[in-house]
Amino acid sequence: MGSIGSGVMGATEVLTSYCVVLCLLQMVALSSGHFTVIGSQRPILATLGGNVELNCQLSPPQQAQHMEIRWFRNRYTQPVHLYRNGKNLHGETMSKYVERTELLTDAFNEGKVILRILNVTVDDGGAYHCVFKDGEFYEEHITEVKVTATSSDIQILMHTPNIKGVMLECHSGGWFPQPHMEWRNSKGEVIQATSKFHSQDKNKLFNMSMVLFIEASSHRNVICYFQNLVTHQEQSINIVLSGELFSWKIVWIMILSTISFVMIDFCMTYCVQQQLIHEESLSTVDNDQCESDQSEGTCYKRNYPWIIIAVVPIISVFAIIGVMLFLHLEQRVSISDSLFSLYNSWLTDISMILGFLLSIFIVTTIAKSSLFNKKWCIGLCIHMKEAEATGGPCEGEEL
Structure with missing residues (x-):
């Protein structure tokens, strides 16, 4: 009995020693600044003119208030937002992001931060680097942002009928990125468009236009259909042509x-x-x-x-x-x-x-x-x- 008790006590001491060593190793790792940065693996969709939030956090979770946190696009020296020594340094950010970004630090104790971009524009789409820096050690995570805009303003213009048929034009503006557009009949079948055109305005939004010539013996009910290829949102409008035309x-x-x-x-x-x-x-x-x-x-x-x-x-x-x-x-x-x-x-x-x-x-x-x-x-x-x-x-x- 004595030998068995001494054996159990020895095993307990070994296990306790092992746990202490693991804790010490973790403390050493944390004190030396070793960590990784994680975030969203999927692209973040941002609605044009709205706000978008990008988040990233330390792994394992730890205090981040003393670290430097930098968000940037293409160049490290041109930050979108910069946090250092407990302050937001707006004077060092890119001019087009001044007063358009906010760093939410409610979960600083867990090493989690959220960058909020206000009044999203088309140019805000792309990759964003989130960098945590502790002393000389740093890690980053890259988040992809896709800006989208869907328009519900669709108009169909009808030209004066002639001896061959009637010409229809469908117009819609304010799309991003360039949407998919097509003509459909009442059964949802695709009708080959006569021609398609598109252009971009000063805000880089797409203005779409397509033409369909309908012969006198052809379709009477046609649909002008648009789809945003990123969000898969759909918009359409139909027109019914009277035989009197x-x-x-x-x-x-x-x-x-x-x-x-x-x-x-x-x-x-x-x-x-x-x-x-x-x-x-x-x-x-x-x-x-x-x-x-x-x-x-x-x-x-x-x-x-x-x-x-x-x-x-x-x-x-x-x-x-x-x-x-x-x-x-x-x-x-x-x-x-x-x-x-x-x-x-x-x-x-x-x-x-x-x-x-x-x-x-x-x-x-x-x-x-x-x-x-x-x-x-x-x-x-x-x-x-x-x-x-x-x-x-x-x-x-x-x-």
């Missing part, structure tokens, strides 16, 4: 076609009517007189104006319609071109002008031919009087 195209084609057919029909009817009148007038002229007139070209001249009236307007109608179809079907400007909308508007305007000029041309031609016909009738009557030496007015003589 494209109905004018059919109406315009029907009007132009109706005008063309009415003009052709009117010309042909008028020509036939005038030809019958002329044939009736010519029937009163004896064959011998007509033959003598024919030798002088009179009979040929009598029919010549009606050939012009019949052929010229018809050829003009088909020629102008052919030109308009050629201009509309031949793609000369790319849809992604900034002048595409203007180009199509010009085609629409020139088509209406050509149609209007066509109508004026036909009416003018008929009016002139009618005036020529009346003069010809009067000349015919005079000729008949001289040839036959008979009285009686001729139709149109009083004119």
Whole structure:
């Protein structure tokens, strides 16, 4: 029993000695300044215009009030915030961080500090070094900051519809970093954008813009979609296009076609009517007189104006319609071109002008031919009087 008791006491003494040695070694390590600095391993997200807090602490936890604590970006000699000898030395920090940083020291006894950056800007993104220095010994931890800005201001602008379709522009500004943007249909499927543009303002925020050309037979409900690739925040706006926007195209084609057919029909009817009148007038002229007139070209001249009236307007109608179809079907400007909308508007305007000029041309031609016909009738009557030496007015003589 005595030997067993002495053995237990010996083991206890050895264990106690071991614990004392460990404590002494830890005290020596702490007194010699050996420690590490730990902090967040993931990037810290900072909202533009808000505040962000970066923390780091000593391991193992220990008193840090007597140490120098330095936060800096790229250069050690240009601190973001500097704490030394129990004071915050704002005069030695970078100018753009003056009065924009705070060092929270509530947990100094545990070796934990928090740097608060106020009114975050785009330039505040990047790596931050947290350095604890005790005498000649120091350790650091690097924390990554990512600045983000998401905008809810999205606008869709619609250009004037043309014969091919309608052009939509989606604009949104105030994003950082550059967001992902796309057009989608009502089912959430991606629609290929006609073109995309982006720019940065003086604050380095991204202004995004994309264009979509919708054909008359294409989508009616489209969505302009944006996503912040850092925070994965989403913003979108949709527009529903009424079918009435494209109905004018059919109406315009029907009007132009109706005008063309009415003009052709009117010309042909008028020509036939005038030809019958002329044939009736010519029937009163004896064959011998007509033959003598024919030798002088009179009979040929009598029919010549009606050939012009019949052929010229018809050829003009088909020629102008052919030109308009050629201009509309031949793609000369790319849809992604900034002048595409203007180009199509010009085609629409020139088509209406050509149609209007066509109508004026036909009416003018008929009016002139009618005036020529009346003069010809009067000349015919005079000729008949001289040839036959008979009285009686001729139709149109009083004119």
